[in-house]
Amino acid sequence: MVKLGYTILYVSDVTKSIEFYEKAFGFERKFITPENDYGELLSGETTISFVSKELANSNLKNGFIESSQLEKPFGIELALVTDNVQTIIDKAIELGAIVTEQPIQKPWGQTVGYIRDIDGFLLEICTPMK
Secondary structure: OOOOOEEEEEEOOHHHHHHHHHHHHOOEEEEEOOOOOEEEEEOOOOEEEEEEHHHHHHHOOOOOOOOOOOOOOOOOOEEEEOOOHHHHHHHHHHOOOEEEEEEEEOOOOOEEEEEEOOOOOEEEEEOOOO
8 A cells, every 4th residue: 555645845945835834824834854954844745845955866867847837837746725725825825826727716616726826836726626
């Protein structure tokens, strides 16, 4: 049996990224290493983790493509579920996120909007599936 344990985002400033997720979405900090190069948030069943680009580069000898608000998002997203899509998007925008797609109601009844976090990662902010 395999279980998804972590989603790890490679960021410039672990503490700043964790603070953004705490303030924008109300997640609770699990910990940050004394070196400030790795940290985790309590976000439900799967932990959202952050690792510094420097540490990531030491783990991946051939490097990686860095996320940025200036480039198109990667073909992957984190979906954050809430009953208050617009309120959460507005709060994230105040804290430095940018809107990619305004919230709309899908034919199946779910409201879905897309933003980019302060590091450029794509976030779907949506209501629960009915």
